[in-house]
Amino acid sequence: MHEGGPDFLALWEEGAGEHPLDRALGLISAVEGMPRGEAAALPLDRRDRALYRIAARLFGNRISLIATCPDCAGETELSFSATDALAVPLPAERIALADGSACRLPDSRDLAAALRAPDPEAALLAAVLDTTADPVRAAEAEAALASAGGLADLTLAHHCDTCGTDSETAFDILDYLWRRISAEAQRLLRDIHVIARAYGWSSEAVLALSPSRRAAHIALIEG
Numbered sequence: 001m002h003e004g005g006p007d008f009l010a011l012w013e014e015g016a017g018e019h020p021l022d023r024a025l026g027l028i029s030a031v032e033g034m035p036r037g038e039a040a041a042l043p044l045d046r047r048d049r050a051l052y053r054i055a056a057r058l059f060g061n062r063i064s065l066i067a068t069c070p071d072c073a074g075e076t077e078l079s080f081s082a083t084d085a086l087a088v089p090l091p092a093e094r095i096a097l098a099d100g101s102a103c104r105l106p107d108s109r110d111l112a113a114a115l116r117a118p119d120p121e122a123a124l125l126a127a128v129l130d131t132t133a134d135p136v137r138a139a140e141a142e143a144a145l146a147s148a149g150g151l152a153d154l155t156l157a158h159h160c161d162t163c164g165t166d167s168e169t170a171f172d173i174l175d176y177l178w179r180r181i182s183a184e185a186q187r188l189l190r191d192i193h194v195i196a197r198a199y200g201w202s203s204e205a206v207l208a209l210s211p212s213r214r215a216a217h218i219a220l221i222e223g
């Protein structure tokens, strides 16, 4: 991490061209210092908990979002905290099946491999089922994984003030985190653009300014 706070430009630059699965691993490695290979082996529930911790560290505990009503497309502002999400009980990492075998929660490597397979769903189930398990257990494993609980069950209830419909929305912490990081990076790029163009300074010189000095320069430039 940058000594003056998170280096949003570096985080954005590293993740911008990556698949979201790799982007998550890059963020965990850059912010939490966990080697990428180790992050790739985290069950997805634990990966998402790491992303919630990172969101709290970079942007504060409160997570705000706009939910759209499925009936009238009215927008409602929702907020919850990373602490709320982290308080959801951890799911079991291994789930016993009726034939005495078991399946485990998928991790990023399983998901990446499954996405390259002709039938991603079948490939994912095959990866998380014990090799001793009868392949007919796949349906049982699928149901067990779907009800494993943890953060996968985290949905946000919202009430539309326009039409009164109650609905639920799922929340994707990786998407949230990436949108916040991208917005910070775009803001920094704009600061660099405005100040560098006016004074002929390098981007390094602009980034070396404190945020308050950058804002003061921009206010003078934009008069």
Ligand SMILES: [Zn+2]
Pocket (backbone or CB within 6 Å): 069, 070, 071, 072, 073, 074, 160, 161, 162, 163, 164, 165
């Ligand atoms: Zn509505």
